Amino acid sequence: MYDYRRMMEQVTLSDRKKEEIMNMLENKDTQKRRMPRAGKLILAAALAVGCVLSIAAGLPAQVYNFVAGGVMTVLPGTDQAFFDFTGEDTSPIALKDGRVLLAVDGQEIDITGKTDEDTPYIYERTDPASGNKGWLVVGGPADDLGWVELVQFGDTCAIGGDNFALPGSISLDDFKDIQPAEDGSFVVGGEFEMVDYPVYRPWLDAALKQLGLDVEMGLAD
Amino acid sequence: MDANVLADLFRQYGDDVFRLAYSYMGNRADGEDVCQSVFLKLAEGKTVLLPGREKSWLLTCTANLCKSHLRSFWRRNVGELDESLPFRDDTDREVWDAVMALPPKYRAVVHLYYWEGYGQGEIGDILHISRTAVQTRMSRARDMLKKELSDDVRLSANDGAGHAQ
Numbered sequence: 501m502y503d504y505r506r507m508m509e510q511v512t513l514s515d516r517k518k519e520e521i522m523n524m525l526e527n528k529d530t531q532k533r534r535m536p537r538a539g540k541l542i543l544a545a546a547l548a549v550g551c552v553l554s555i556a557a558g559l560p561a562q563v564y565n566f567v568a569g570g571v572m573t574v575l576p577g578t579d580q581a582f583f584d585f586t587g588e589d590t591s592p593i594a595l596k597d598g599r600v601l602l603a604v605d606g607q608e609i610d611i612t613g614k615t616d617e618d619t620p621y622i623y624e625r626t627d628p629a630s631g632n633k634g635w636l637v638v639g640g641p642a643d644d645l646g647w648v649e650l651v652q653f654g655d656t657c658a659i660g661g662d663n664f665a666l667p668g669s670i671s672l673d674d675f676k677d678i679q680p681a682e683d684g685s686f687v688v689g690g691e692f693e694m695v696d697y698p699v700y701r702p703w704l705d706a707a708l709k710q711l712g713l714d715v716e717m718g719l720a721d
Numbered sequence: 722m723d724a725n726v727l728a729d730l731f732r733q734y735g736d737d738v739f740r741l742a743y744s745y746m747g748n749r750a751d752g753e754d755v756c757q758s759v760f761l762k763l764a765e766g767k768t769v770l771l772p773g774r775e776k777s778w779l780l781t782c783t784a785n786l787c788k789s790h791l792r793s794f795w796r797r798n799v800g801e802l803d804e805s806l807p808f809r810d811d812t813d814r815e816v817w818d819a820v821m822a823l824p825p826k827y828r829a830v831v832h833l834y835y836w837e838g839y840g841q842g843e844i845g846d847i848l849h850i851s852r853t854a855v856q857t858r859m860s861r862a863r864d865m866l867k868k869e870l871s872d873d874v875r876l877s878a879n880d881g882a883g884h885a886q
Contacts, residue, residue, distance in 0.1 A: 501835040503816035508836050513739045517753045521735065521760055525727040618849070702785075702849060 563630040564651045567592050567604050572651065593638055593647050600645065604636055615639050620707035635711060639703025646701060652713060731760055734776050737837070738783050744832035745787035745825050755786045762786075780837070781847045784829060819869040827862040830855060 513521075564572045569590050594601045602609040605625055614621045620639040627634060634651040738759050743752035759782045763770075770778055820831055833844045841855040848855070 501816065501831075504820055504831075504835055507814070507817040508740055508832075511740050511743055512736045513753060513756060514749070517757070518735065521731060521757050522728060524757070525731055525760060525764055526724050 562632060563627075564632045564634055565627045565629050566634075566649050566651075567625070567636060568649055591647070592636055592649075593645060595642070595645075600638070600642060602636065602638060611638060612642075615645070615703060616641050617644075618702045618706060620703040620710075622707055622710065635707075637704065637707040639701060639707065646704070648704060648707075650711070650713060727760065727764055730763065730770075730775060730779070734779050735760070737776065738779050740836065741780055741783045741829065741832055742787055744820075744828045744836075745784065747821060747825065747828070755783060758786050759783050777843075777847065780833070781849075784848050787825070787829070815870060816866075819866050822869065823862055823865055827858050827865070830858040831862050834859060 562573070566572070567590070592603050594603065599610055599612045600615070602611050602621070602623060604623060605628065609623070611621045615638050617640060620637045623636040623638075625634055625636060626632070632651065634649060636647065636649050638645060638647045640646045735756065739752055739756040742755035742759075743749065746752045746755060759779055762782055763779070820828060823831065829848060830844060833839045833847060834841075839847070841852050841859070844855045845852045850858075
């Protein structure tokens with residue numbers, strides 16, 4: 501494979517990109533960069549820290565109250581879900597005296613040492629108001645914890661949380677300010693600025709696999 | 722992390738990160754995007770790099786980001802960008818083209834073995850796969866390459882580890 505190495509020796513970053521990255525690092529300008537050539541994107545929902553939904557038609561009306569605040573309602577006979585996140589966002593995880601605590605449904609569960617980069621802690625819960633089932637998933641090492649809240653009705657799966665990126669998707673922080681269309685969907689097209697954290701989270705991947713969930717961003721052609 | 726330290730790491734390992742990203746993604750634009758994202762992630766300051774493990778962390782992060790990119794809806798819908806690299810000397814193009822024609826997960830293993838000189842265990846750590854999976858991918862990659870390459874440019878199975886850059 502000497503040939504391969506000879507060719508690879510010639511593979512280097514372009515001067516333009518080197519300069520761009522150096523400027524980014526020296527100025528710590530890490531907040532925004534351009535994502536070129538975005539296709540038309542329709543999100544069925546976008547919540548405070550990133551929420552993704554895939555939709556299947558013909559679902560019965562379902563309601564789920566998120567631990568972190570907010571309500572999701574899937575209306576009967578529609579392919580849309582509606583969200584009310586007018587309340588205050590609440591993180592269910594807290595660090596206290598070096599312990600990692602998960603607060604959910606009036607309990608405080610010590611999950612210290614039960615998560616790492618690859619290992620999720622999964623808490624299955626039932627929404628006391630609606631009786632629907634959901635999951636709280638915490639993952640990552642103590643200095644880089646993330647969490648998500650998951651609910652699935654039929655083929656519809658919603659996910660929201662903090663410090664996570666879906667397998668195969670991009671964080672949606674900038675979509676917070678985008679107003680929904682009349683049908684409740686969020687439509688984005690062309691070039692736009694977005695925070696791009698395509699960070700792979702093995703713990704979330706593992707959790708989705710364990711739960712048998714297939715969460716993916718809804719996309720229209 | 723201090724900006725000077727970040728800049729030093731970029732100067733030292735930027736091209737290595739880009740090469741792995743290029744191997745995975747198969748084009749310059751995506752490879753450079755991934756490279757930028759890796760250092761952006763580092764600049765977030767949430768990561769503590771252990772002395773001597775900087776490159777390993779950077780390559781692991783690169784592999785993770787590449788996996789994420791490759792599975793992203795952007796890529797699935799935007800499609801491949803055709804931006805081939807202009808080589809100063811492309812007399813060895815046949816092997817290069819054959820490697821780049823492999824599926825991404827095989828390209829990554831080939832790159833880490835033949836370019837970075839990592840052993841199977843290290844490759845497994847970087848890609849978050851088992852040593853057995855590394856062996857399987859290497860074996861399949863070699864089989865695919867053998868079918869593509871002419872006799873005089875066939876790769877040698879032993880011509881790899883120990884050539885760390």
